[in-house]
Amino acid sequence: xxxxxxxxxxxxxxxxxxxxxxxxxxxxxxxxxxxxxxxxxxxxxxxxxxxxxxxxxxxxxxxxxxxxxxxxxxxxxxxxxxxxxxxxx
Numbered sequence: 001x002x003x004x005x006x007x008x009x010x011x012x013x014x015x016x017x018x019x020x021x022x023x024x025x026x027x028x029x030x031x032x033x034x035x036x037x038x039x040x041x042x043x044x045x046x047x048x049x050x051x052x053x054x055x056x057x058x059x060x061x062x063x064x065x066x067x068x069x070x071x072x073x074x075x076x077x078x079x080x081x082x083x084x085x086x087x088x089x
Contacts, residue, residue, distance in 0.1 A: 010051055028044060
């Protein structure tokens with residue numbers, strides 16, 4: 001993929017196919033154009049407002065770690081009181 005530049009956190013691509021693929025990966029559709037250094041660049045989303053105000057503006061991979069836990073054993077404490085005779089509590 002040839003990214004020409006980044007505008008408002010969104011990549012501007014050299015081909016419409018790259019822009020549409022980016023849009024699809026970010027939950028939007030279509031593409032629109034921007035002029036950049038004398039050439040036409042393509043950005044995902046049908047308009048710049050939709051692209052920058054949408055649910056996401058970048059594709060990223062979130063790594064999660066799996067924490068393995070060992071259950072804490074339940075401890076039961078039993079107290080036995082015996083009384084022989086009077087005065088027991």
